[in-house]
């Protein structure tokens with residue numbers, strides 16, 4: 001299997017790479033491990049001390065659960081595998097508090113975390129609007145969880161597609177006109193002839209638009225894939241991929257041990 005990094009945009013939290021010598025089943029397994037098994041921190045329990053806002057406690061608790069929190073996988077473990085046996089301790093649970101008085105809007109940035117590394121990725125997310133005299137005060141617990149239990153714990157989006165093979169079959173009468181029709185610069189004019197820019201073809205998300213052009217043939221590589229990962233921000237793309245592969249490996253080891261015993 002060969003892996004080549006196509007792009008890693010840290011600003012957009014997005015990475016994609018080309019994998020050669022594998023199957024769609026393998027790519028899909030990796031995709032599922034990213035979505036469902038790589039843990040992140042999210043608020044799970046909320047205890048209200050005061051809530052005179054227009055929103056019910058449940059609605060606010062739900063909104064808090066959906067706020068992505070920066071996650072450090074080295075410092076935290078899943079509750080079910082934690083030494084505290086799920087009771088909740090500093091290794092599996094982060095305490096956060098939220099207080100606000102109207103008039104005004106309470107934002108994600110108003111959440112005060114006991115661990116300064118665990119904080120909302122998008123501080124400007126509104127939680128609730130308060131009118132004059134309205135008040136909110138609560139204590140929340142964030143825990144590590146997995147996307148298989150609730151999508152709030154999913155670290156991002158992962159998807160793959162077959163690598164496109166675009167070939168020039170015949171030259172058009174006006175190569176420049178054809179090249180200019182497609183802004184992704186997949187088609188280029190070199191020495192008066194239309195050519196395919198391989199690099200741009202790999203990055204182009206909508207290469208099927210080239211299917212209707214009579215001068216080109218579009219095929220899909222059978223054993224080559226473009227795997228893309230878009231992080232919601234709790235973890236970096238490389239952290240997500242490393243964790244996904246580690247968990248996959250642990251599962252396989254457990255399976256192998258189980259087989260030996262069976």
Ligand SMILES: [Zn+2]
Pocket residue numbers: 079082083084085086087088089090091092093
């Ligand atoms: Zn614990």
